[in-house]
Amino acid sequence: MELRHLKTFVAAAEAGNFTRAAERLEVTQAAVSQHIAVLEAHYGQVLFERGSRSATLTEAGGRLLETVREIFELLEAADEQIAGNRPVVTGRLKIASSTVPAEWWLPEVVAGFRGACPAVRETVTVSNSRTASAAVAGGDADVGVVGELPGDDRLVARAVAEDELVLVVGRDHPLAGMERISMGELLTLPLVVRGNGSASQRCVDEALELAGVHRDELVTWMETNSVDATRSAVTRGLAAAFLSRGAVIDDLESGRLKHIQVGRVRPRRQLYLVTAVDRVVGTPLREFLEFVESR
Template sequence: MALNVHQLHIFYTVADRGSFSAAAQTLHMTQPAVTMQVQALEERFGTKLLNRTTKRLDLTEAGHRLLPQARKAVELMRDTDEMMTQYIEELKGRLQFAASLTIGEYVLPRLLGSFLRRFPEISVDMKVMNTTEIIEAVAHQGLDFGIIEAPCDVPGFDAQAVMNDELLLIAPADHPFASREQVSLEEAIGEPLVLREKGSGTRQIMEEELQRHGITEKQLRVVSEFGSTGAVKSAVEAGLGLSLLSVWTIKHELALGLLKPVRISGVSFRRQFYSVRLRSSLLPIPAVALLGELKELSHD
């Protein structure tokens, strides 16, 4: 039977106050309940801890041995309670950070809801920027951290993987690919493509993976380029071409049946999102809590 810390607390209070009735008053318990818990502790150890007489209450030798340990347990519980109380109190205030376009517009709005319901005293100020702007803002404008779409190798910054992502080939609902689970790479690059602009994280991941499979940009039928994911989705819906987009950005369209994701056989456009902060700074507790929550939610 596991040792019951609550019983240790009751035993310590009885020994400290000198009687069951005084301990019961301190603990806001009935006297019989206090007595029962001390007896249960004695049964746990198989020995008497207290000698009870009509006039006084004395510790047995076993009770004297146990008392310092019980005191430590009570102090540990008290310290833990104070620490957690302080932690919760610190989970208040304004959390300022930045996120890149895909993350800031499509990923975080879906995930922040549960975090803010859990910590209603926190308010969020999230700026949507490109990676260069995020690094600048974290370094010089007082932002707590940023979330970007690729690893950061900037002197003085620390980057940690925080979320998973994957790009999928996206087709309109009436396209022949929409009835298939996967297509070959040759079939995919033979289609007209509507892509994000050069330099975007999404475009970079696509180009790097295709290059690993021997496909150059010149082999692609790029019919349009857009500076926003929303514009790309609208173009695909309108039948201008197919695209490669993050699974996070198309959840609404998938639910409505407007777009269909299709995997390209043998090709994986997986990536991670990264949190970045100044190595010389400490993240505030709300930021640590948020990043921890994002890791858990994005892996569900």
């Protein structure tokens, strides 16, 4: 087995087709097939399920792909450290994010990172904080951006931003002209709330409980984890909602939404970057973490 065989393997896995991999590598399809056959003989495992027009990784092939990518990233790091030059950073960066960071913090960060490392290919999967953390712990993502500390010893978290959750109503809502309402008035308001797994909703619930109000006492008009659905309902005056200030800052500045203070309740939380404790940090992830820390 040689390094060129592993490069062919990665190209075939990314292309999903031996013909396209051969075109990318500027070799013949027969050469690609031969390199894959060498690897399969070496490991004693079938790495691809061959179809008439596609080549799909088997479970063993998927495991090898993750390892080979880490090997190439380490080789790039060795070039940088030993040769004293800084090669172009390439590779993939898989990001798992909860919905709120994906609304305002993450797009700005990824745009800046892309300017610094344009050859890195990022993919972003959006869910809730628990699912995003689980993706990092399970190896399905390199880094997570979440709204609460994960309760998993396999993960380490670092705070990167503060998120304030504010009660908002539409500009035509009867309370739009008010700056503050009491806890009693909040209990009469139809609200859009987040569903299970939402870290932002847990932050709001905890802040309200400190003020003596349980979530069951609220008037729930709609439950959804969609920020867009919530914003749409609130903008049309159908209900009020606690939303991230960062996610609705444009709506607040334009006047489409109005912020109303609720008593002394001020739900705040940290946003965290989450990585795996015992996983090799590849070059794209290392560069991303350093970029975030330098902001």
